[in-house]
Amino acid sequence: xRVLCVAEKPSISKAVAGxxxxxSVQTHNTxxxxxxxxxxxxxxxxxxxxxxxxxxxxxxHLTHIEFTSEYKNWxxxxxxSLFNAPIVTSIHDDKKSMAKNLADQAKHARVxxxxxxxxxxxxxxxxxxxxxxxxxxxxxxxxRARFSNVERAHVLSAARRLVNLDEKQVDxxxxxxxxxxxxxxxxxxxxxxxxxxxxxxMENLTLSYGSxxxxxxxxxxxxxxxVKNFVPEQFWSIKLLHNRxxxxxxxxxxxxxxxxxxxxxxxxxxxxxxxxxKITNVQEKPTRKFKPLPLTTVELQKAATRLLRMNGxxxxxxxxxxxxxxxxxxxxxxxxxxxxxxxxxxxxQSLVNGAFSQPREGRHDDKAHPPxxxxxxxxxxxxxxxxxxxxxxxxRRFLACCSEDAIGMATNIDLQYGSEAFSAHGVIVLERNYxxxxxxxxxxxxxxxxxxxxxxxxxxxxxLMTEGKTTPPDYLTEADLIALMDANGIGTDATMAExxxxxxDREYVATIDRGGQTAEDVDDAHTEAQPTRGGRGRGRGRGGRGRxxxxxxxxxxxxIRVFVPTQLGVALILGYDRMDxxxxxxKPFLRxxxxxxxxAICEGQTTREVVLRExxxxxxxxxxxxxxxxxxxxxxxxxxxxxxxxx
DNA sequence: GCAAGGTC
Numbered sequence: 293x294r295v296l297c298v299a300e301k302p303s304i305s306k307a308v309a310g311x312x313x314x315x316s317v318q319t320h321n322t323x324x325x326x327x328x329x330x331x332x333x334x335x336x337x338x339x340x341x342x343x344x345x346x347x348x349x350x351x352x353h354l355t356h357i358e359f360t361s362e363y364k365n366w367x368x369x370x371x372x373s374l375f376n377a378p379i380v381t382s383i384h385d386d387k388k389s390m391a392k393n394l395a396d397q398a399k400h401a402r403v404x405x406x407x408x409x410x411x412x413x414x415x416x417x418x419x420x421x422x423x424x425x426x427x428x429x430x431x432x433x434x435x436r437a438r439f440s441n442v443e444r445a446h447v448l449s450a451a452r453r454l455v456n457l458d459e460k461q462v463d464x465x466x467x468x469x470x471x472x473x474x475x476x477x478x479x480x481x482x483x484x485x486x487x488x489x490x491x492x493x494m495e496n497l498t499l500s501y502g503s504x505x506x507x508x509x510x511x512x513x514x515x516x517x518x519v520k521n522f523v524p525e526q527f528w529s530i531k532l533l534h535n536r537x538x539x540x541x542x543x544x545x546x547x548x549x550x551x552x553x554x555x556x557x558x559x560x561x562x563x564x565x566x567x568x569x570k571i572t573n574v575q576e577k578p579t580r581k582f583k584p585l586p587l588t589t590v591e592l593q594k595a596a597t598r599l600l601r602m603n604g605x606x607x608x609x610x611x612x613x614x615x616x617x618x619x620x621x622x623x624x625x626x627x628x629x630x631x632x633x634x635x636x637x638x639x640x641q642s643l644v645n646g647a648f649s650q651p652r653e654g655r656h657d658d659k660a661h662p663p664x665x666x667x668x669x670x671x672x673x674x675x676x677x678x679x680x681x682x683x684x685x686x687x688r689r690f691l692a693c694c695s696e697d698a699i700g701m702a703t704n705i706d707l708q709y710g711s712e713a714f715s716a717h718g719v720i721v722l723e724r725n726y727x728x729x730x731x732x733x734x735x736x737x738x739x740x741x742x743x744x745x746x747x748x749x750x751x752x753x754x755x756l757m758t759e760g761k762t763t764p765p766d767y768l769t770e771a772d773l774i775a776l777m778d779a780n781g782i783g784t785d786a787t788m789a790e791x792x793x794x795x796x797d798r799e800y801v802a803t804i805d806r807g808g809q810t811a812e813d814v815d816d817a818h819t820e821a822q823p824t825r826g827g828r829g830r831g832r833g834r835g836g837r838g839r840x841x842x843x844x845x846x847x848x849x850x851x852i853r854v855f856v857p858t859q860l861g862v863a864l865i866l867g868y869d870r871m872d873x874x875x876x877x878x879k880p881f882l883r884x885x886x887x888x889x890x891x892a893i894c895e896g897q898t899t900r901e902v903v904l905r906e907x908x909x910x911x912x913x914x915x916x917x918x919x920x921x922x923x924x925x926x927x928x929x930x931x932x933x934x935x936x937x938x939x
Numbered sequence: 940g941c942a943a944g945g946t947c
Contacts, residue, residue, distance in 0.1 A: 301946060326947055352945030366940075386947095413945060469943075476942030484941080502942045787944065794942095 293340060296401035296432075297347040298394065298421045300408035302326055305349035307442040308407055312345065312451060324389040326351055329397065337452045346397050350390050353413075354420040355381050357473055371481040372919070374474050375912045383424075394421060395428030406436040406457060412890070413784075416465035418457050463900035464890040470904060471886065475911050476502045479877075482915070483864075486922055490929055499864070500798055503883050504783045504791045509800045510878035511776045513857045513865040515768045522764035528556035530563065532707075532714050533754040537742040543707055543714035543752075549760070560757045563710035568749045572706045572713075579702035579719060581735050583726040585654040586663030587689050589785035590778050592682075595689075597770040599732050600681050601851065604770055604789035610682050624648055627694055629669045630687055639729040643694055647725075651693040665690040685732070692730035699723040703741050709752065716741060767806065767854035780880035781887045792855075800861035803853040859932040867928035871921045875914050 297312075299305040305328070309317055313332030320329040330347040363369060363377045383391050398404060404425050408414035422434050436457045439450035479501035487494055528550055532543040550556045585591075589608070596607030627648065630640040651663075666687045675683055700719045707714045718741035721727075727735060768776070770792065777788050795801045857865070865878045875882060889907070892898045918925070 350945090351947055354945095356944095371941095409945090417945065465944085472942045472944085474942090478941090480941040498940060500941060504943065784944070786946085790943085 293343045293403070294401045295334075295336070295340065295343040295345050295403045295405060296394075296397050296425065297345060297405045297407055297437075298425075299347070299349040300414055300417055301351055302328070302349055304407060304409075304442060305330070305347055308447055309347040311442070311444045311447040312347070322348070322389065322393045324393065327390055327393060329393070334451065336454070340403060340454075343403075346401065347407075348393060348397060349407075350387070350394075350417065350421060353417055354387050354391055354424055355383050357381050357469060359473075359477070366481045367485055371478045371485070372912065372915055374478040374481070375908050375915070377474075379470065379473070391424040391427070394424040398425035398427075398429040398432050401429065401432060403433045403435060405451075405454060406434065407439070410438055410440060412461045412465050412894070415458050415461035416469075419459075419462040422457065458894075460894045460896060464893040467893060467900045467903050467907075468886060468890055471907050471911075472503055474908065476500070478911075478915060479918075482919070483925075487926065487929055490926060490934075493860075493933055494929065497799065497860070500794075501877070502791075502794070503886065504777075504787070505794045505798070505800075506877055507780065507782050507880040507883055508773065508777060508791045509795045509857065509861055510865055510880070511773060512768055512795070512801045512855045513862055513878070515765065515772075515855075516857050516862070519764045519767060524761040524763065525551060526553075526759060526761055527551050528553050528757060528759045530556070530560050530712065531754075531756045531758050532569070532709060532752055533756075534569075534750070535753045536744075539739070539742045541705075541716050541739075541741060543705075543716045546713040546715065553759075556757060559710075559712060560755075563712055563755055566710035567751060569707050569709040569714075569752050570749045571744050571746055572708050573704070574706075574744050574746045575704045577702055579700050581698040581700065581727070581733075583649075583652065583692050583695060583697050584689055584730065584733075586651050586693050587665065587686065588654070588663060590774060590788070592664055592686070593774050593785070593789060594771040595685055595732070596682060597774070597853075600678075600685060602678060602682070603792075603853075604774060605793055606678065607682060608786070608789055610679050623651070623694055626665065626667065627691065630666065630691065632669060632671075633687075635684070636688060636691055636729050639695075640691055643691065647696065648694055649696045663693075665693075688729050688731065692726040695729065696723070696725040698725050698727045698735055700735065705741065705744050709755070767804075767856055769806075769852055769854050773855060780884065782880055782883055795861070799858055800864065801855050801857050803855055806852045806854045860929075863928040863932040864925075866932070867925035868918075870924050870928065871918065873914055873917055875910070877914065 297305075297308065299308060309330035309332065312334040313330070317330050317332040320331065322329055327349060330345075332345055332347070333342065334345050335342045357379050359374065360378050360380055363374065369377070404422065406418035406421060408418045408421070418436060425432055434457060435454040437450040438453070438455050439446055480499065483499040483501060484497070487499055488497070529548065530545045532545070534541045534543065547559075550559075587595075593604035593607050596602040597604055600607075602610075624644060627640050627643045631637045631644065633640070654663075664686060666683065670683055672680055698721060700721045700723075703718045703720075705716045705718075707716070718739050719735070720740050721735055724735075727733060773792060774788050777783055777791070778785075782788070783791050796803070868877050886907070889898065889903045893900060893903060
C-alpha cells in the first residue's frame with residue numbers, strides 16, 4: 293500500500309522522513325525550490341501495515357480567501373457590502389507548484405497522513421492539504437499524526453497511533469480568516485475613503501483597520517495618555533537607618549508612604565519620642581532564586597528587545613535560522629555540545645559532570661512547538677554580531693534551565709519604633725548555580741544584614757522624615773508591548789512583531805530613543821514623525837496603577853526604544869473612543885471575544901455558521917454607527933493632525 | 940491599495 297505524508301514545513305518533513313525511514317530514503321526535487329519528496333518504506337502497524345511512503349510538505353497555508361472581482365473597487369459597491377460579499381478560496385501563484393505536487397503524489401496513494409503542527413492553524417493547513425490532494429485522488433483516505441516534537445520515539449509512536457483531522461478546529465480557523473478579511477477590508481476602505489478628503493498629510497495615507505493592529509495601537513495610545521495626563525502627587529515617608537558592624541541597614545516603613553503631611557509628622561514625632569527601637573522578630577529561612585523557564589518565542593522576543601537591543605522581528609528572523617526541538621530529546625547530549633566554548637564551556641562541563649538538573653515546566657504548552665534551545669554548537673566565528681548575541685542568549689538560557697536554582701539564606705528583621713513597624717530584608721547567596729552562566733540576572737539587590745537579636749533595643753543611628761513625588765509610568769518598550777499583546781491574546785508569537793511593524797508603517801506610531809528624557813524632550817526630539825503634542829481625553833491622571841515613586845525612576849536607561857503614537861494614531865483611537873459605542877474597536881476585548889468564540893467552536897458549543905452570522909451582524913452594526921458618526925472621527929483628525937503649531 | 944495567519 294502507498295501512503296502520502298504531508299508536513300507543514302520542510303524541516304518537519306525532513307525530520308519525520310529521517311525517523312520513519314531509519315535512514316534509507318530517496319530524495320526527489322519538486323518544481324518548488326523549497327519542497328522535496330522523500331520516499332521510503334515504513335511499517336505503520338495495525339490497519340495500514342507495511343507501506344511505501346512518500347513524505348512531502350507545504351510551506352504554511354496553501355490557500356487564501358479573497359473577494360470576487362466585482363468587489364475590487366474601493367468605493368463601489370460601498371465597503372459595507374463586504375460584510376456579505378461572496379468570497380472565493382484560491383491558491384496563490386507561488387503555492388501552485390506545491391498543490392500540484394500534492395495532487396500528483398495523491399494519485400498513487402491510498403492514504404493521506406497529515407503531519408502539520410498540532411495547533412489550530414495546523415489543523416486548517418491540514419484541511420487545505422486534503423483539498424489539494426483530492427484534486428488528484430478524490431477517494432484518498434485521510435488520517436492525521438498527532439505529535440508535539442520531532443524526537444524519534446515520539447514520531448514513531450505518532451505514526452502508529454493515527455487519529456482523524458479535527459473539523460471543529462478547521463472551522464474555528466476558517467471563521468477567523470473570514471471575519472478578519474471582511475472586517476479588515478471594510479473598515480480599511482471606509483476609513484481611507486472618508487478621511488483622505490481632509491487633504492494635506494492625510495491625502496496619501498492608507499488608513500487600515502485590523503483586529504490585531506488596532507488594539508496594538510490602542511495600547512500605545514493608552515500609555516501615552518497615562519504619561520501625558522499624569523499628575524504627580526506628593527508623599528511623605530519615614531526613613532530609618534542603623535549602623536552596625538560596619539554595615540548600614542535600611543529599615544523600611546510598614547506603611548511605605550502617606551499622602552498626608554500632617555499625619556506623617558505626628559507619627560514621626562511619636563517615633564522620635566520613643567527614642568529606642570525594639571527588634572520584634574528575626575527570621576532566617578532558606579530561599580532560592582528560580583532558574584529561568586525554558587524559552588518560548590514570546591520570551592525570546594522580549595529578551596531580545598530588553599537585553600540585546602534588537603527588535604522583535606530581527607530576533608525572530610535570526611531565531612528562525614536555528615530550529616526548535618523538544619525536551620523529549622537527550623538534553624545532556626545538547627549540554628555536552630556546548631563544552632568547547634570559551635565563555636560557557638566550563639559551566640556546561642560541570643553540568644555534564646553531575647550538576648545537570650531537569651528544566652522546570654512552564655504553563656505554556658502549545659502542543660506544537662517545544663521550547664527554543666540550541667541544537668548544535670556554533671563557534672563565535674560562524675555567526676555575525678546579532679546572530680552571535682542571540683545565540684549566546686539562547687545557549688546561556690538553555691544551560692541555566694539545565695542547572696540548579698540559586699540558593700541563599702533570607703533574613704527578615706522586624707522592628708518596632710514608637711507606634712510604627714519597620715522591617716529589613718537581606719539575603720546571603722550560598723550557591724550561585726545557574727547565575728554563573730545566566731549573566732542577564734543578578735541576585736545582589738539585597739544586602740547581607742548584620743546580626744540582630746529578638747527583643748534587643750537600641751537607639752537608631754538616623755530617623756528622617758522624607759518627602760517625594762510620584763512619577764509617571766514610562767512609555768511602552770517593545771518588550772512591554774509584546775507582553776501586553778501576549779496577555780490580551782493579540783496576534784500569535786509569530787505575528788506580534790509584524791503587527792508592531794504594521795502600525796509603524798501606517799504612521800500610527802513612531803519609536804524614539806528614551807535616554808532619560810522628559811515627555812517634552814520626546815516631543816521636541818521627534819517632530820518629523822509628529823508624535824502627539826497637547827493631547828487630552830483619556831488617561832487615568834492622578835493615581836492609578838501606573839504610578840511610581842520617584843525613588844524608583846532610575847530605570848530609564850539610555851538607548852532603549854519606546855513607542856509613542858503619532859498625531860494620526862491618537863486621532864484614530866480618540867475618534868473611535870469618542871463615538872462611545874458599546875463595542876470598542878481600539879481595545880483588546882473584541883479580539884478576546886473572537887478567541888473565545890473560536891474555542892467554543894472547537895469544543896462543539898457553537899458552529900462556524902452561527903459565529904459568522906453573529907459576528908458579522910455585530911461588526912456591521914458598529915460599521916453603520918461609524919458611518920453615521922463620521923464627523924466625530926473627522927473632527928479628531930482635524931484636531932490632532934492639522935491643528936499643530938509647526939504645520 | 941486593504942486583514943491575520945502560516946512559512947521560505
